[in-house]
Amino acid sequence: MDVGSETPLYQQIRDQVVVGIAEGRLRDGEALPPTRQLAADFGINFHTVHKAYDLLRQDGLVRVSRKTGAVVSVQPPSPGFPELWREQARVWLAEAWLRGWTREQVLQRCVEILDQFVERGSQVVSDSAGGASGAHGEVSEG
């Protein structure tokens, strides 16, 4: 949570959750911390966390209700996703390319990142599952 960063706080939270799911630190069915609690941990307003969770809901990555709070629930992508992803990827890959990275260097770095990701759907978390550190998934403060 870098307050000085150009990227908005709610975006940073959203991105942390996205990466957290991909890397297996947050699993399908797992609950995210309550908005007010996470906001207190980060020292920010709970509306900012609420906005991040709402983004994740719109993206089909969490379900959110009064009963359960925000729960990781990865849905299929929207129809336009591949095209949008391609557009963004073109820009980021171009940046690396312009900086002199070869095709193989760029792909190697992508592989290193992808190797950190874990398969989804392989492990199902029971409703009352609790980790070693509490009832909620952790969203890193780093």
Added chain:
Amino acid sequence: MDVGSETPLYQQIRDQVVVGIAEGRLRDGEALPPTRQLAADFGINFHTVHKAYDLLRQDGLVRVSRKTGAVVSVQPPSPGFPELWREQARVWLAEAWLRGWTREQVLQRCVEILDQFVERGSQVVSDSAGGASGAHGEVSEG
């Protein structure tokens, strides 16, 4: 140039130039259109174009002076670049991963994009070089 997009106009222009250089449509030494001209072509304010060019200058991708205007000139990256790139790449690779794309599918799509890019420094453009459509490089309106 999508005015309805969430991404700011100046960012869109910057990104178009970045991709344009990577794909060889804009070459090292080539001049970008004057700010007022490009602004007129896009139907936007010339300050917005100026801001895009200034971003590119800060990124070390164009030189800009009263004499020459904005000229493509790709400099080495700043020291923090690899880390920043990695952070961003993690997020959008995670997005693809969460949507069910396999490692190979993701890499395949990266390869398809990288295959559109051309080597830099292989061809040097003479000072008076003009394409079929004018003295300045084209920044696509699509």
Added chain:
DNA sequence: CTGTTTGTTATATAACTTATATAACACATG
């Protein structure tokens, strides 16, 4: 039932960003 937690909604506000508009200046060119 009572009190607490938590999601949700509404309103207000301050600071910042985005985009436009206008004007003026510096400087190079024809």
Added chain:
DNA sequence: CATGTGTTATATAAGTTATATAACAAACAG
């Protein structure tokens, strides 16, 4: 000199980001 162009300075309107406060609704523990 007139023109084109980069550059700088203001001003303004609209939108975004983050905070603050308040209130309500649903779930739950005691």
